[in-house]
């Protein structure tokens with residue numbers, strides 16, 4: 583079978599499926615012992631630039647769980663590192679930027695990206711497409727707002743203070759920064775699709791921090807441009823953020839084929855907010871997997887049931903797999919979604 587005919591791609595396109603497809607954000611990672619074994623002593627950014635490692639880690643959850651899609655093992659800051667931004671991914675912290683970008687001069691660091699900047703991405707995608715056979719590969723990128731937050735704050739942030747200070751106080755700088763990040767994001771996603779990725783996900787993880795009117799003024803022009811530019815590639819485009827309950831209508835407007843929903847909004851309500859012509863992805867609370875299976879099972883059935891209200895449904899968690907998750911819980915969940923939705 584061709585990945586373009588897979589249940590995952592079909593659900594993204596709102597076509598009939600034999601069962602509800604399922605994959606998990608952060609499925610390739612810290613909760614798997616086989617992941618910790620291959621990452622032993624290898625810094626995260628080194629791993630992200632090593633095709634053999636990318637391939638192995640991307641394959642691990644496909645082998646273990648039989649999920650309906652693989653997600654490329656990388657990080658949202660990889661393209662920024664590739665164009666020369668001085669940053670690192672610190673264990674237990676996340677991305678840390680040596681010189682936060684808060685001035686017109688600093689913006690100069692954000693030049694356009696080219697395929698030659700990320701040869702290890704192209705190579706790993708090509709190998710993966712062969713190894714995965716019928717299983718689709720999801721390429722991804724961070725969205726401009728979420729990337730801007732790391733660049734402006736200099737690292738992970740709770741309130742995004744400096745980010746909003748620039749957005750409100752220096753709209754000239756903000757729009758210049760968002761414009762540059764938009765071009766980088768479009769090209770970086772295009773590189774992955776042209777190397778063979780079957781779908782693309784844009785992670786705007788922290789955009790739930792902005793109010794709807796501000797989303798419309800300061801973010802939508804850019805996310806809209808990204809999805810419009812990717813339309814010609816003919817691969818499903820997925821748009822995800824956390825805490826986006828009040829933004830779901832605007833995320834629908836931005837133009838992706840699939841809108842990712844966190845655990846806060848039931849999928850039937852999310853379908854109303856997002857509007858027609860979109861599939862939904864989500865949305866079991868990742869923390870539920872820390873509870874006994876008897877607690878998880880009825881909740882998972884409820885997600886499937888409410889997902890029927892959407893024109894297409896890709897089962898997922900409402901955010902990434904938590905590191906302390908027992909992999910057996912994800913194995914059982916995958917089997918449940920497949921069995922229950924095939925009936």
Ligand code: 1CP
Pocket residue numbers: 606607608609610611612626653654655656657658659671672673674675676677722728737738739785787902
């Ligand atoms: O399934 C997978 O694991 C795929 C690989 C993947 C993806 C899709 C990683 C590996 N990171 C990401 C995307 C990513 N990175 C996002 C968007 C998705 C999300 O919201 O979860 C974000 C916000 C980041 C930034 C980031 N990188 C963080 C969060 C920091 C914060 O602000 O709270 C962290 C901890 C990282 C490092 C990272 N990325 C990935 C892994 C396995 C790790 C841990 C690396 C390590 O410490 O060894």
